[in-house]
Amino acid sequence: MKQQIIVSGIGGQGVLFLTRVIAQIAVNRNLPVLTSETHGMAQRGGSVLSCIKVGDFASPLIRQGQGDLGLFLWDANLDVHRGLLKPDGAGVINSRTEGTDICLDATSMARELGNAVLTNLILLGAAVNNQVIFCDKQECEEAIRQLAPARFVEQNIAAFHLGLEA
Amino acid sequence: MDENSNIELLMGNEAMACGLIEAGCQVVAAYPGTPSTEILQAVADRHGEAREALHVEWSVNEKIAFEVALAASYTGKRSAAIMKQVGLNVAADPFMRSAYLGIKGGMLTIVADDPGPHSSQNEQDTRLFCLQGRVPVFDPASPAEAKELIPLALELGEKYEMLTVLRPATRICHSRQSIERMETTSLARRADFRRDPSRWAATPAFLPRLHRELNTKLEAFATEDAIQPRKIGGDGRYPRSAIVASGIVYSHLVDLLEELDLSGSIDLFQVVVPYPLNPAWIEQLKRDYNRVMVAEETYPVIEMQLYHPGAFGKHSGDIVKEGELTPDVLHIALSHFLSLPATAPAPEENRGQRPSLCPGCGHRSAFYSIKKVFPKGIFPSDIGCYTLGINLKAVDTVHCMGACISQGAGFYQSYVQDHEDDFPTVVVTIGDSTFFHSGITALINAVIQRARIIVVILDNAITAMTGGQPVPHTGITATGAETKAISIEPLVKASGVEFLECCDPYDNQRFEELLRAADAHIRSPQGSVAVLIARHGCMMQPGIRQQQPNHTISITDACIACRRCVDAFECPALSMDTENGIAIVDQDRCIGCGTCIPVCPIAAIKGE
Numbered sequence: 007m008k009q010q011i012i013v014s015g016i017g018g019q020g021v022l023f024l025t026r027v028i029a030q031i032a033v034n035r036n037l038p039v040l041t042s043e044t045h046g047m048a049q050r051g052g053s054v055l056s057c058i059k060v061g062d063f064a065s066p067l068i069r070q071g072q073g074d075l076g077l078f079l080w081d082a083n084l085d086v087h088r089g090l091l092k093p094d095g096a097g098v099i100n101s102r103t104e105g106t107d108i109c110l111d112a113t114s115m116a117r118e119l120g121n122a123v124l125t126n127l128i129l130l131g132a133a134v135n136n137q138v139i140f141c142d143k144q145e146c147e148e149a150i151r152q153l154a155p156a157r158f159v160e161q162n163i164a165a166f167h168l169g170l171e172a
Numbered sequence: 173m174d175e176n177s178n179i180e181l182l183m184g185n186e187a188m189a190c191g192l193i194e195a196g197c198q199v200v201a202a203y204p205g206t207p208s209t210e211i212l213q214a215v216a217d218r219h220g221e222a223r224e225a226l227h228v229e230w231s232v233n234e235k236i237a238f239e240v241a242l243a244a245s246y247t248g249k250r251s252a253a254i255m256k257q258v259g260l261n262v263a264a265d266p267f268m269r270s271a272y273l274g275i276k277g278g279m280l281t282i283v284a285d286d287p288g289p290h291s292s293q294n295e296q297d298t299r300l301f302c303l304q305g306r307v308p309v310f311d312p313a314s315p316a317e318a319k320e321l322i323p324l325a326l327e328l329g330e331k332y333e334m335l336t337v338l339r340p341a342t343r344i345c346h347s348r349q350s351i352e353r354m355e356t357t358s359l360a361r362r363a364d365f366r367r368d369p370s371r372w373a374a375t376p377a378f379l380p381r382l383h384r385e386l387n388t389k390l391e392a393f394a395t396e397d398a399i400q401p402r403k404i405g406g407d408g409r410y411p412r413s414a415i416v417a418s419g420i421v422y423s424h425l426v427d428l429l430e431e432l433d434l435s436g437s438i439d440l441f442q443v444v445v446p447y448p449l450n451p452a453w454i455e456q457l458k459r460d461y462n463r464v465m466v467a468e469e470t471y472p473v474i475e476m477q478l479y480h481p482g483a484f485g486k487h488s489g490d491i492v493k494e495g496e497l498t499p500d501v502l503h504i505a506l507s508h509f510l511s512l513p514a515t516a517p518a519p520e521e522n523r524g525q526r527p528s529l530c531p532g533c534g535h536r537s538a539f540y541s542i543k544k545v546f547p548k549g550i551f552p553s554d555i556g557c558y559t560l561g562i563n564l565k566a567v568d569t570v571h572c573m574g575a576c577i578s579q580g581a582g583f584y585q586s587y588v589q590d591h592e593d594d595f596p597t598v599v600v601t602i603g604d605s606t607f608f609h610s611g612i613t614a615l616i617n618a619v620i621q622r623a624r625i626i627v628v629i630l631d632n633a634i635t636a637m638t639g640g641q642p643v644p645h646t647g648i649t650a651t652g653a654e655t656k657a658i659s660i661e662p663l664v665k666a667s668g669v670e671f672l673e674c675c676d677p678y679d680n681q682r683f684e685e686l687l688r689a690a691d692a693h694i695r696s697p698q699g700s701v702a703v704l705i706a707r708h709g710c711m712m713q714p715g716i717r718q719q720q721p722n723h724t725i726s727i728t729d730a731c732i733a734c735r736r737c738v739d740a741f742e743c744p745a746l747s748m749d750t751e752n753g754i755a756i757v758d759q760d761r762c763i764g765c766g767t768c769i770p771v772c773p774i775a776a777i778k779g780e
Contacts, residue, residue: 016525018761026181026348033181033350040314041348043183046206046291047637050557051744053524064314064426066347069499070519072431086524113760122760 007037008061009140010068013126014087015079017049020126023153024077025056027130030149031141032060042066053083057090060140075138077129079112096138098129108136110172116165124165131169143170178353184315184344187351188282189214190221191322196357197252197280199227199244201237203609204638205256206291207345208284212254213641216650223358230641230650233573233609234259238266238281245279246372247363250326254282257298258572262610264301267335271306272382273371274333277361278326281307282338284345287469287496291342293555293572295494297471298339299446306386308393309337309447311419315349321444323357324398332389341469343420394448401453406438410510414457417467418443418474424499425467428506438510446474454478465490465509469497484509495521528744529560532717532765534708535601535630538677539566540741540771542599542628545687549597550583552576554611556603557637558630563742567601574610576600581614581623588624597691598625604660605635605643612663618701619668624694626687627703629660632710640712664703671702678708678720680770711763722764723779725757730776741771 011028015021025041032039037060044054057068073091078084081101091097097107102114110132116124127150133139134146146166154162182190188211192200202212216228227244231237234255244251255263260283267281283301286292302309310325312318318340325336370378393399401416415438417425422442429435439461443449446468457464457480466475466485472493475485484490484505491497491505500518507515529536539561542551553559553567554576561567569579580600587595602611607629618625635641642648647657664672671693673686683706690702709716725745731754737746738755745762746755755776766779 017527018530029181029348033179039181039348039350042343043346043348044290045210045346045639047527047557047559048290048523050527050530050560051525052527064423065420065428065499066343066349067424067499069428069431069503070516080525083524086522089519117760 007140008063009075010073011058011060011075011077011139012068012073012087012090013056013058013077013079014083015054015126016083017051017054018123019079020123021054021056021079024126024130025058026153027127027146027149028058028139028141030153031145034145034148035141038062040066053080053086055087075133077133079125079129096136098133098136098138100125100129108132108138110169112169115168115172119161119165119168121161124161127162127165128169128172131166132172133169135170135172179350180353181348182315182351183210183346183348184318184340185210185346186214187315187319187349188322188338188340189218190351190353191319192252192280193218193222193226194354194356195250195278195323195326196224196359197226197250197326198222198224198361199241199249199251200254201229201231201240201252202254203231203234203237203259204635204641205259205284206638207286207342208254208256208259208282209638209641210345211282212650213639219651221356223356224360228650232644234262235266238263241279241281242266242270242275245275245277247277247365249277249361249363250279250359251277252280252282255284256292257283257285257296258293259283260298260301262573267307268305270335272379272386273374274386275329275335276333278329278336280322280325280329280336280338282340285339285341285470287341293570295470297469297473298337299473300471302337302339303447303473303477306390307335307337308390308445309339310444311339311446312344312444313419313422313442315344315347316351318344319351328393328396328398332393334389334393339419341420390448394450395452399445400450401441401443404436404440406440407436410438412460412462413464414439414441414461415465415467415509416441416443416457416474416478418446419469421467421469421497421502424497424502425506428499428502432506432512434510443474447477449474449477463509465505467491467497467502467505526563527560528563528742529557530711531743531745531761532711532763532767533557534632534677534706535561536564536741536743537680537708537767538628538630538683538706539564539601541677541680541684541687542566542601543740545684546597546599546691549599550580551599551601552579552583553601554603554606555637556606558601558603561601564740573606574602574614576602577611577614577618577627580625580627581618581621584623584625585621595624597694599687600625600627601630602627603636604629604631604633604645605641607660608644608658612667615664615669615701615703616667622700624699625701626690626694627701629664629703629705631660631705631707634710634713636710636712640710660705669701669703672705674705674707676708677706678765678767717763721766723766723769725762725764725766725768726778726780727755727757728776728778729754730774731755732774732776734773736773737768737771737777741768743768
């Protein structure tokens, strides 16, 4: 099993949390995993990108045109990061407009749950629902329960389920 | 028991912290700086895992961190100093001398480089710094290897009584990997400083001997088995050609060769210790290969030492010299070297959305007022979140930690020569942590040189840019224990400043009055440096938002689309709805601080 995943968004959207959840799923399944993340100045509302490489890899970075899946929390980043995906790579995109990829208005859904930052797990749910990510529902829930702060666990699971049903 | 129970998903910085604890380090000191910050943070978070006493500190700056760790090593204990690459410039003075004097207990200096750069003021290469300083340097290719190299670097350092450096790049520090945890070592060492003034206080008379010993030790170090370049042999498809790589670039190459179906096609060397290199290996490369591609970040440190006639690298001009050596850039270089089909040009650099000060950040209010009161002022600033004041056009220069006060004084001295009474108002902005790091000495200098400048200390009571490390005036240590709090005001007064005021920049009116009063002070006959403390807690810190009023912000149809709130105030929660010609509020990002309300010239921004 090998899968190269990007998570693209802006600082404050929970890109790092989603990255950790996906990487933890790989660890739980005893798969080797490497991530690379954006920290520092860009986290103050600038574009941020995480790469997640599940399987036998050495480098944490993804080359142009090599990504299998992209989770886009901020659709304006498509211009910047879409090129990292293979031509037939899957995109799950938080967007109010339709496109050729899997598009859903995850921010509006998250707002209904009470917090726009839940967009991240809604996209994860949509990726599982569309079978474009290596892991299944139970594995995601397990990792979310491991990593989310106790008082947010149920809200996070609810967001993930909302994405699953979208 | 699960055979993988010792496997943890760790960020490179956390992995290195675990490595320091497992290796029995007892004194660890750092100053925060991206990409190195989380190392000491993780040592502090995990200090309970140590089997012996472990002192962890956020030092006031990198020089101090280095010197604290150095003396710990003199007592025979293991220690570490941690900083980002430009932090080593601050610690350069003790670092350079330590090469000659050496150490006792293993002392590792971890210096995180930032090729790109992603979050730094330059792309300097710590390996070159080590070559100049004559200090062995380890260059890990993965988070797991960064951790593995720590005990080796400490052991060899102790064997030769030499300082050693571990140089992770951003892609090591901020990558996560599943990593095996090891037993934590208990060395049972007692502090035992042995006097030897000819070494620890070496005067020039002793230095030629120490220098000679250093050179001899370096020659022996270079031949240690454990640090020799690691070779993966090729199948002969590319005879008399080889690739030499170090650090994270080696890992990019491994994946790239795999993706191009070229794994095992060419002799590939991983250099783990780029300095000192074994002369026998350098000779071997000259003897066995006509062409050698050298892939390294950021400067051609290995390539220059190889002095190979068939080198293909940055020094030879074959690989791009600037920026990160990403897999895409590497692909282009490899294609040239191996005459592979031409690749698409590397994508143009596009950093996407620029970062901004957070909604509600007190710095934004301070910058807005400064620019408003002094539209023609000169604005030196410094390193931190507040560098983003550049978006509000209230930051003109950013150089290095603490430079803004001295630069402000330099601007003043130059202008006042031409216009004794009509010099521009220089308003310096410096964060609280930067002020402690290296602003205080600059302030004393500005006062004794009678620089008529305004210094605004932006005090949010935290080192914010790096994720919230404690500062000296909050009285909290790295491990959360209470300590003496050092207030800013008495320090400023003791530096000879006669105009000192403090205010919350959310109160624009008061802050602007104080700015005007400060300007009057610097222009008065006895005027000198005026200091204003703009004090408001950081929005990223728990509890700060809950302590302040929370408005529901809306913008009425009266909006005249002047863009002042979007451009001059630059809150990321405000943007223009170009279709309807009015400013709009993004309620997901607005925190209801209300600081935008007084910015609107026609009072169209309402807060309930």
